[in-house]
Amino acid sequence: MTAPQQTPHEWSREALLSKAQRYAEEMLSHPRESWQFAFWSSLALELLARAALAKVSPALLADPKDWNNLYFALGNAPTAQKFSPRSIDISVVFAHLQSILPGFTPGMESFGIVHMGRRNEELHSGSTPFDSVKSSAWLPTYYQSAEVLLASLAETLESLVGPDEAEVATALIAAANDASAKAVTKTIEAHKTVWVQKTPGEQKKLQLQATLWATKQAGHRVTCPACSSDSLVVGAPVAPPTQTLDGDEITETQYFLPSRFECVACGLKIGQLSQLHAVGLADTYKSTIVYDAAEYYRTNDPYEDFEPDFNEP
Amino acid sequence: MSRFLEDQVVERGYAVLKTGPVDVPTTAVAKALGEISSLPGVTDVQVLQPREKADAPPNIYSGAFGTGEFPLHTDLAHWFLPPRYLLLRCVVGAVNVATRLVDGQELVQALGADALFRTLLQPRRPVRGTRPILRILHRESQGRYRVRWDSLFVTPASTKSACVFADIHVWLTTAGEVRINLSDPGDGLVVDNWRMLHGRTAVPPESRDRRIDRIYLNSLNGSQ
DSSP, X not given: OOOOBSSOOTTSHHHHHHHHHHHHXXXXXXXXXXXXXXXXXXXXXXXXXXXXXHHHOXXXXXXXXXXXXXXXXXXXXXXXXXXXXXXXXXXXXXXXXXXXXXTOOHHHXXXXXXXXXXXXXXXXXXXXXXXXXXXXXXXXXXXXXXXHHHHHTTOOHHHHHHHHHHHHHHHHHHHHHOGGGGGHHHHHHHHHHHXXXXXXXXXXXXXXXXXXXXXXXXXXXXXXXXXXXXXXXXXXXXXXXXXXXXXXXXEEEEEEEEEEEEOTTTOOEEOXXXXXXXXXXXXXXXXXXXXXXXXXXXXXXXXXTSOOOOSOO | OHHHHHHHHHHHSEEEEEOOOTTSOHHHHHHHHEEEOOOTTSOSEEEEOOXXXXXXXXXXXXXXXXXXXXXXXXXXXXXXXXXXXXXXXXXXXOTTOOXXXXXXXXXXXXXXXXXXXXXXXXXXXXXXXXXXXXXXXXXXXXXXXXEOOOSSSEEESSHHHHHHHHHHHHHHHHSOOEEEOOOSXXXXXXXXXXXXXXXXXOOOGGGTTOEEEEEEEEEETTOO
């Protein structure tokens, strides 16, 4: 027997998870390094955490200071005057989840509290905490936490962020989990040692060559962690390109997740995302190409001055 | 009768039946089939009669489509949990008006369960003071799905969902459709409202006296 129901309970797993997905879509509509991306991620995470607790029971979300909150959580309509349902603080939600969900580690709980703290600071103060955090510093833990919370809801990252972003998230999580990747710091130290043994003249010459090389080659220019020369990361696209038309020019932008690093000055090479993550070079980057509109729309037709193909008339 | 009915609904998503003379109340027929679903503010038996657009309020299909074709939809798709089954029972028949049926499982196969699950929608108007975010597809137990669709009463709740909405509109134009004529008094049709999308063909002038009783059911006798 299943009776129709007009609306979901606002503290139900379904209502909270659907709204989390809506916020996650908003998050993904912004560039990864933007404050908006991080801000919307925090809103999505709060709802996801609350959904995970609601899956156990919406009663766990009720603020215990007033029994009417529990009564409301159980699906009833309190008759108390001026009643507005109040749920527990998000920090308490994370604490409960850490006790209830085996996969939700103390590290995830701490991350959640810090991320919510930044969100509150963003909302309630004049400071801009999300402007100063690189996505590589928080996004892997964010997705790890989201994955655990979603698993408790019998869902996957794909259901929250879609298949393309889920693939990126999985790669970021794997990179963050790869403890062996931290060994790359020894490689960097070895290159640093060799570098400092070069004469200032040699270093300057190599740095100039590296700057020239990094300008000409395709990729995203970064600073080498060993010798501070201009160097490059290259990677694979994580989203389709977007085009914007401005006058006679078309600007095409596309986001990439780094997979390789190279510095021609000191010879340092890093070939894994996990290693790049360990040294802070795993931030997604934006590639921007400006085309002349005529060039962009020019067809690749070797016979463009002729009539269309038409056998024999 | 009930076992046969249940088997038919499970297999095809609907069942056609004879419900006997119309002097037997539709509530009595429905009670024999399953448990009647009483909706707040709505009589158990709703009388469906063609109405011109100008004569109907904008909150019902006749107000939007008049006597034209009713698009395929789930009844009360804008509710969190729409009614499980609906019984349509002919009181005054019309040979040239049909109930249209399309299997929502085919929609799932065509567009993919994951894409539909991620498609969010909202009632176009507040329901009990709120516009909750709903999903087109819900996963049920044993690999079954619950589908909802309406082109009028719900709207996409995100940009990505709007793209899937457009895909559904396109798919429905080519979907394989079954048409059932409730032409004689007592002709009945039970529809699984969580699976089948249904609609109505246009009503020509000579069939404006068509009358169908509709009643919602929470369950069918013998079913879970």
